[in-house]
Amino acid sequence: MTLKVYNTLSGKKEEFETIEPGEVRMYVCGPTVYDSCHIGHARSVVFFDVVYRLLLSMGYRVTYIRNFTDVDDKIIKRANELGVTSEAISEKYIAEFYRDMDALNVKRATLEPRATHHIDDIIGIINVLIDKNMAYPVDGDVYFRVTAFEGYGKLSGRKLEDMEAGARIEVDERKENPFDFALWKSAKPGEPFWESPWGQGRPGWHIECSAMSWQLLGESFDIHGGGKDLIFPHHENEIAQSEAAFGKSFVRYWLHNGFVNINSEKMSKSLGNTTLIKDILDVYHPEAVRLFLMSNHYRSPIDFTEQSMKESSGNLDKLYALLLRVSDTYGNLPIIRLNSNNKARSGPVWKDFFAAMEDDFNTAKGLAVMFDAVRKTNRLLDDVTGETAFETKIQVEVLTTDIVKIANILGILSEIPMEYFERKQKDALESSAVDPEKIQKLIDERTAARKSKDFASADRIRKELEDMRVAIEDRPEGTIWKMMD
RNA sequence: GGCGGCUUGGCCAAGUGGUAAGGCGACGGCCUGCAAAGCCGUUAUUCUCCAGUUCAAAUCUGGAAGCCGCCUCCA
Numbered sequence: 001m002t003l004k005v006y007n008t009l010s011g012k013k014e015e016f017e018t019i020e021p022g023e024v025r026m027y028v029c030g031p032t033v034y035d036s037c038h039i040g041h042a043r044s045v046v047f048f049d050v051v052y053r054l055l056l057s058m059g060y061r062v063t064y065i066r067n068f069t070d071v072d073d074k075i076i077k078r079a080n081e082l083g084v085t086s087e088a089i090s091e092k093y094i095a096e097f098y099r100d101m102d103a104l105n106v107k108r109a110t111l112e113p114r115a116t117h118h119i120d121d122i123i124g125i126i127n128v129l130i131d132k133n134m135a136y137p138v139d140g141d142v143y144f145r146v147t148a149f150e151g152y153g154k155l156s157g158r159k160l161e162d163m164e165a166g167a168r169i170e171v172d173e174r175k176e177n178p179f180d181f182a183l184w185k186s187a188k189p190g191e192p193f194w195e196s197p198w199g200q201g202r203p204g205w206h207i208e209c210s211a212m213s214w215q216l217l218g219e220s221f222d223i224h225g226g227g228k229d230l231i232f233p234h235h236e237n238e239i240a241q242s243e244a245a246f247g248k249s250f251v252r253y254w255l256h257n258g259f260v261n262i263n264s265e266k267m268s269k270s271l272g273n274t275t276l277i278k279d280i281l282d283v284y285h286p287e288a289v290r291l292f293l294m295s296n297h298y299r300s301p302i303d304f305t306e307q308s309m310k311e312s313s314g315n316l317d318k319l320y321a322l323l324l325r326v327s328d329t330y331g332n333l334p335i336i337r338l339n340s341n342n343k344a345r346s347g348p349v350w351k352d353f354f355a356a357m358e359d360d361f362n363t364a365k366g367l368a369v370m371f372d373a374v375r376k377t378n379r380l381l382d383d384v385t386g387e388t389a390f391e392t393k394i395q396v397e398v399l400t401t402d403i404v405k406i407a408n409i410l411g412i413l414s415e416i417p418m419e420y421f422e423r424k425q426k427d428a429l430e431s432s433a434v435d436p437e438k439i440q441k442l443i444d445e446r447t448a449a450r451k452s453k454d455f456a457s458a459d460r461i462r463k464e465l466e467d468m469r470v471a472i473e474d475r476p477e478g479t480i481w482k483m484m485d
Numbered sequence: 486g487g488c489g490g491c492u493u494g495g496c497c498a499a500g501u502g503g504u505a506a507g508g509c510g511a512c513g514g515c516c517u518g519c520a521a522a523g524c525c526g527u528u529a530u531u532c533u534c535c536a537g538u539u540c541a542a543a544u545c546u547g548g549a550a551g552c553c554g555c556c557u558c559c560a
Contacts, residue, residue: 011489031560044560074558156555162487163556205558227560232488234559257560258490266554295508296498300491301553308497311509318508321522356499365499368507375507375524382516382524455518462520473521 003058005223006299006360008231008254009155013360018222019252024060025221026052027213027251029230030112032069033093034078037100039275039289039304040260040267044227046290046411047257047298047361049106051225053409054357065216066109067209068094070116071202076191086192090114100277104286105411111216115208119194122203122211125245126183126196134244138174140186140199146179149240155254156232181237183207206237210245213238219246225255228299257298263305275304285424287412288313294363294410310485315371316412317424319403322374324417325381326400330393340404349373349402357409370406373399421482428483434468443472443479 003016018024028048031041048066055062070090079086094114115122126142129135134148146152146160153159160179172178182204187193193200203211213221219242226235235254242250259266262273280289292312296302326336346354349369356365377399380392407413415423429436442461449457465472469484 029560032558038560040560042560047560072558157488158556159487228490229555229559232556259554259560261553268559300498303497305497307509311497315508325523362499364497364508365506368499371507378523379525450518453518459519471521474517475522 003358004360005253005255007252008235008256009251011157014253016253018060019220022060024055024062024223025217026055026062026223026225027065027067027209027217027221028109028224029209029226029234030066030068031093031097032072032074033090033097034072034074035093036096037093037277038260038267039262039277039280040227041097042100042104042277042280042289043260043293043298043302044225044257045101045106046104046293048225048255049411050294050363050409051223051255051361052107052109053411054361057409062110063217064109065111065113065213067212068097068112068114069205069208070094070114071192071208072205080190090116096278100281103281104277104289105414107411113212113216115203115212118208118211118215119203121215122207123184123196125207125211125214125241128245129183129241132244135183136176137184137198140184140201141174141182142184142198143175143180144183144237144240144244145176146181146240147177149244151243152179152240153236155236155239158232158236181206181233183241206234207241209234209238210241214242214246219248219250221251223253223255224251225257228256228258231256258301261301261303264303267304280309284309284313285316287414288316290410290412291316291367294367296364298361298363313485318374319370319407319413320415320417320420322377322403323400323413324421326377326396327417329381329384330396336397336400336404340401340408345401346405347398347402349399350405353402353406353409363410366406366410370403373403377403425482432469432483434470434483439465439468439470439481443481446472447479 004013005016006013026048028044030045031037045066048064052062052064068090071086075086075089079089082089126135129144130137130142133145135142135144137143153163160177163179184196184198184201184207185204186199186201191202193202213224224235224238231254239250260275261267262275265271265273267273267275277289288309289312292304292309293302295308295312349372352369353366356362356369359365377396380396380399384392404413442465446458446461446465449455449461462472465481466484470481471484472479472481
């Protein structure tokens with residue numbers, strides 16, 4: 001069993017081998033904190049969260065870095081518009097990022113550095129690059145000399161010559177080459193700045209990641225990730241800076257996730273269809289969002305629609321309903337949860353799931369394995385008889401342990417099933433203005449009618465409840481109800 | 486103009502040489518007073534099209550069509 005990952009650098013799936021045995025060093029580009037996070041951020045952050053969880057489950061010691069870009073033109077622009085400091089903007093959106101991602105059950109990274117806390121490291125790298133003649137200062141700016149770095153374009157598969165042909169890039173006369181990019185930008189009036197050998201200014205966008213990864217992970221590390229859009233120019237430029245500065249291979253495996261479309265359309269500010277995480281979480285359970293994000297391969301585009309979210313919500317219900325059913329039947333869910341953390345106790349379902357995940361994080365296939373197991377477990381529970389009870393219990397426990405273990409990797413099923421359904425009901429009630437006491441009264445009436453075999457009345461009451469969007473289920477232990485979606 | 490990707494049933498989606506996972510939906514059945522939930526069965530002789538390689542292709546090769554992304558801030 002070996003993990004295989006698709007490496008953007010080679011364009012192939014490769015066997016995953018760490019630089020240091022048993023240890024993974026991973027850096028993922030975090031957000032530029034100038035606005036609220038949207039579902040696209042969620043995809044990237046949740047995907048790498050799953051990668052992180054999987055690596056941990058494989059027994060690796062993982063150092064996971066996810067940065068915040070807290071100095072940038074867009075932040076400055078926003079701050080000026082609102083008449084506040086850049087810092088105020090970045091603090092606000094960092095806080096929002098945590099609120100959104102915590103809600104989505106995303107684990108914190110090992111370290112979550114900010115660009116502004118690493119200005120000295122940034123200046124240090126720029127100095128090295130200038131000394132090596134890979135960069136040049138002009139009027140307080142410093143540019144990277146792309147033609148001096150032989151491998152420029154190797155990540156994105158471009159050649160400088162090809163790009164120049166169709167380039168629509170502003171010509172800056174001070175640059176030696178139009179593709180030279182800023183390592184340091186001189187401060188204009190009203191902009192935040194730091195002192196540097198080239199005067200007051202601030203770092204360019206790409207250099208911070210080279211500086212922080214160097215400081216926190218070293219000159220070479222295992223995984224670098226981010227959205228597909230970062231391949232060029234951001235990651236291409238990071239490679240150029242880091243490899244030029246340190247003369248070593250920068251990153252072994254480059255992982256890039258695909259985009260989220262909204263109703264088959266590219267999500268963009270100009271189309272006005274930017275879908276924010278916080279707005280989605282007003283309507284859908286965070287774990288339903290995770291389930292949705294896992295429903296296709298991370299490198300493919302995924303389409304956010306009401307239908308797909310409803311499906312994911314329904315699937316989440318199905319999973320929690322199974323857990324509830326198991327604990328109602330056996331009352332041993334805490335034991336199962338405990339076992340699910342024990343590596344030695346994994347069954348065949350976990351092995352199938354893991355095999356899918358090992359193949360470049362095939363979560364869609366992994367989900368299929370899990371839903372197969374759900375069906376198997378329900379089938380067993382349907383067929384419980386006195387004779388088979390003990391044997392069934394063991395089989396159910398093995399299956400459920402695997403399901404919970406899988407859920408731990410996907411970052412779902414973190415709630416107590418009973419509480420999940422209670423909260424769901426409470427939320428639905430709040431948005432529907434239906435009186436729960438009235439519901440209970442009607443259910444009691446119906447139960448009485450059923451007892452006296454007055455099924456006409458019973459059905460009439462059920463219809464009445466349905467009109468209130470209340471669905472009922474008659475169970476051996478009594479009638480339960482829930483709000484319809 | 487340059488680079489890259491995608492096209493699998495009503496919908497979503499796995500599957501990279503050995504005869505089409507899974508989810509949603511629909512239909513039939515079990516269960517139920519009737520339902521719901523759960524379970525069982527049916528739902529792609531076929532994988533955009535054409536040609537080729539092969540004993541064998543959704544999977545490899547060549548070509549065509551359609552869709553999309555990146556090349557500018559962007560997860």
